[in-house]
Amino acid sequence: MSDIRDEMLRTLDRIVEANLTIAEREKADGNGPSAKLWAALTEQGMTALGETDSEIPFADAMALVARSGYHAVPVPLAETIMARRLLSRADIALPEGSITLAARAGGQANLVGVAYGGTAAHVVVADGDSLHLLQVTNAVVHNAYNQAGEPRDTIDLGKAKTIDRKPLAHATDVLIAEGALLRSVQLAGALSRTLEHCLTWVNDRVQFGKPIARFQAIQHAMAIMASEAAAARAAADMAVEASEKQADWFAVAVAKSRAGEAAGKTAAAAHAAFGAMGFTREHPLHYSTRRLWAWRDDFGSEVIWQSKIGQHMAAKGGENLWATLTEMN
Amino acid sequence: MPEFKFEPVTMPPEAATLRAEVRAFCAAERAAGTFTPALGSMVEANPSFSEKMGARGWLGMTWPKQYGGHERTALERYVVVEEMLAAGAPCLAHWIADRQSGPQILRHGSERAKRTIIPEIAAGRCYFAIGMSEPDTGSDLASVRTRAHKTDAGWKITGRKIWTSYAHKAHYLIALVRTSGTADQRHQGLTQFIVDLKSPGITIRPIYNLYGGHDFNEVTFDDVFVTDDMIVAGEGRGWEMVTSELAFERSGPDRFMSSYPLLVEAFNAAGKTPSDAAAADLGRLVANLATLRRMSGSIAGMLQAGLNPATEAALVKDLGTAFEQEIPEVARRILPSEPRAALPDDRYTALLHKSQLECVSYSLRGGTREILRGMIARGLGLR
Numbered sequence A: 001m002s003d004i005r006d007e008m009l010r011t012l013d014r015i016v017e018a019n020l021t022i023a024e025r026e027k028a029d030g031n032g033p034s035a036k037l038w039a040a041l042t043e044q045g046m047t048a049l050g051e052t053d054s055e056i057p058f059a060d061a062m063a064l065v066a067r068s069g070y071h072a073v074p075v076p077l078a079e080t081i082m083a084r085r086l087l088s089r090a091d092i093a094l095p096e097g098s099i100t101l102a103a104r105a106g107g108q109a110n111l112v113g114v115a116y117g118g119t120a121a122h123v124v125v126a127d128g129d130s131l132h133l134l135q136v137t138n139a140v141v142h143n144a145y146n147q148a149g150e151p152r153d154t155i156d157l158g159k160a161k162t163i164d165r166k167p168l169a170h171a172t173d174v175l176i177a178e179g180a181l182l183r184s185v186q187l188a189g190a191l192s193r194t195l196e197h198c199l200t201w202v203n204d205r206v207q208f209g210k211p212i213a214r215f216q217a218i219q220h221a222m223a224i225m226a227s228e229a230a231a232a233r234a235a236a237d238m239a240v241e242a243s244e245k246q247a248d249w250f251a252v253a254v255a256k257s258r259a260g261e262a263a264g265k266t267a268a269a270a271h272a273a274f275g276a277m278g279f280t281r282e283h284p285l286h287y288s289t290r291r292l293w294a295w296r297d298d299f300g301s302e303v304i305w306q307s308k309i310g311q312h313m314a315a316k317g318g319e320n321l322w323a324t325l326t327e328m329n
Numbered sequence B: 001m002p003e004f005k006f007e008p009v010t011m012p013p014e015a016a017t018l019r020a021e022v023r024a025f026c027a028a029e030r031a032a033g034t035f036t037p038a039l040g041s042m043v044e045a046n047p048s049f050s051e052k053m054g055a056r057g058w059l060g061m062t063w064p065k066q067y068g069g070h071e072r073t074a075l076e077r078y079v080v081v082e083e084m085l086a087a088g089a090p091c092l093a094h095w096i097a098d099r100q101s102g103p104q105i106l107r108h109g110s111e112r113a114k115r116t117i118i119p120e121i122a123a124g125r126c127y128f129a130i131g132m133s134e135p136d137t138g139s140d141l142a143s144v145r146t147r148a149h150k151t152d153a154g155w156k157i158t159g160r161k162i163w164t165s166y167a168h169k170a171h172y173l174i175a176l177v178r179t180s181g182t183a184d185q186r187h188q189g190l191t192q193f194i195v196d197l198k199s200p201g202i203t204i205r206p207i208y209n210l211y212g213g214h215d216f217n218e219v220t221f222d223d224v225f226v227t228d229d230m231i232v233a234g235e236g237r238g239w240e241m242v243t244s245e246l247a248f249e250r251s252g253p254d255r256f257m258s259s260y261p262l263l264v265e266a267f268n269a270a271g272k273t274p275s276d277a278a279a280a281d282l283g284r285l286v287a288n289l290a291t292l293r294r295m296s297g298s299i300a301g302m303l304q305a306g307l308n309p310a311t312e313a314a315l316v317k318d319l320g321t322a323f324e325q326e327i328p329e330v331a332r333r334i335l336p337s338e339p340r341a342a343l344p345d346d347r348y349t350a351l352l353h354k355s356q357l358e359c360v361s362y363s364l365r366g367g368t369r370e371i372l373r374g375m376i377a378r379g380l381g382l383r
């Protein structure tokens, strides 16, 4: 691990520790981003990453995104980093503050389910072959939340103010792939945190006179969870490595498929191991598991990406599968 | 928190040329009718194919030249192995010798064992079997009862090994045997011997598998004589040997690519424009396979670096065998579900049926699923 990366991750850990109390999480949940956390991140320069010519390599920025997924941060840090990457690629001047991103797929009038769309200073919208930078302060028609209590707002494009617009080849597909890459990386982080919660719990919880970690059924459930987390992380890492310049759709499809599959299995297994305690609002497990359920659906659920891979390979023919796989790395 | 990491590997520059060579070789052999991709490289034996691989320098790739090896990297070997598996080339004959017996003898064998055996393995002419399991010894390997007694000139082995794959064609078997103490002393007093399967006192009886195939055997030892220099590592070091060899045995692409030829055929059977449901089923397998390749390649990198990633290997084998077993489950949903029979021209159904029956064994051989999960749990600090 590079020194810069290591330093950045430790800084994030410290910021989260200092700012993201349970009370602060609860304030943000089903409401809006944590302004306090965002200010602290901005002070450390973390909300100004992502530019294509940044001194911070893309892989390091994604390591930060993974860590933010691990911490389940209630702010659009990942979105902002990715939006800045897209804007700088399209040569659009980077605005200050939080930026989110959305794809306009079918020429619709409203963008639905935009992450932090109601509060982000700007939104990057991909539409066909062009990229738009919009200001949407007066264009929010609906505030909604996903199962993790993260804002997923509806924006009326007719009321949005266009700041800039530039051509970007296949912008819609590119933005969706970049978004799926983000969520795969965040999922890898959240899976790791979920496993950690579980390992602590099964070692501490005593039933029948011993820690439940001593029961083979629990041990095997944890082994499966660790395998799923490792697979999701390997797939996400592979996608990041392949996407240094721009999201590599095939590697991203693999990552979102694999991480999405791991997310569903892991959230279910975690709650099984936790018993009633995991069903409470009080125990922080749900900050991770609710995000596993939410993020696996963002920018295309695993089924959508799996089917893209399947259609692509079917068109190429089974004999070409192996060459496709070996060209990945 | 203990976390398992699978860092990317950087393939050496020679790997790309090597890959192209192996791929072209397999295509040519297939075109010449040497093989038809059946159920994977570990089912089909073809000694003359093994010799051709030996002649090309694709066996014993990482071993010293002094012993007929080629001093190439573990990563290059990895490329050859996965290309063979992807092609469904017939590799069963040399598989165990090249994968685990050879490396073990090289590291821990006597000079005579190395001189006489290693060059023959590298040439593709010498094949091995593994004698660990016994009638009352499966997962609990330390409970073996086959015994060796010291004699003036060496050792005499008496007992019974079971499920011994390929023993009926192999030249040697490496047997895990008790040389002192009793079964309840567990890990102490176990020794590994290299046994010439032509030795007097050995009886090999076939055990037919569920589809009538002959892969594994029962091997009976009746005062079978073995010289001292056919001990691996040393008397009493058998347990240490079997556990270290398992990292090699478990980490390779053979632990997730056994059903690969069926995946290729499933794509072909699904046609160019499958339903989205079929595409998603197949696409999921591709995503899982791409991920497993990454993880397994990463382990090859760790082995190359001299590490012993035993837990990571167990993890990849557990995910990998589950993946292999899912391929026939998906393959059967691709086609309409009316009763099917493997008519002479219906290669797909034949492959599907064979694969369904064969894949039962994937999560047994080399350590059962439950045993692997126990190892992973230990790696997590839970036991």
Ligand SMILES: Cc1cc2nc3c(=O)[nH]c(=O)nc-3n(C[C@H](O)[C@H](O)[C@H](O)COP(=O)(O)OP(=O)(O)OC[C@H]3O[C@@H](n4cnc5c(N)ncnc54)[C@H](O)[C@@H]3O)c2cc1C
Residues within 6 Å of the ligand: B129, B130, B131, B132, B133, B134, B137, B138, B139, B140, B162, B163, B164, B165, B166, B215, B216, B361, B364, B365, B366, B367, B368, B369, B370, B371
């Ligand atoms: C095709 C094939 C080829 C083989 N080739 C060889 C070979 O060449 N050489 C060789 O030595 N052996 C070979 N084997 C044997 C193989 O290694 C054993 O089958 C395997 O180790 C399991 O042993 P077992 O079959 O006796 O099952 P058992 O150990 O009796 O296990 C039965 C069931 O109990 C479970 N179980 C056992 N112990 C535990 C535990 N502690 N916790 C939880 N569950 C447990 C197992 O997971 C399994 O589900 C081969 C097997 C197959 C199927």
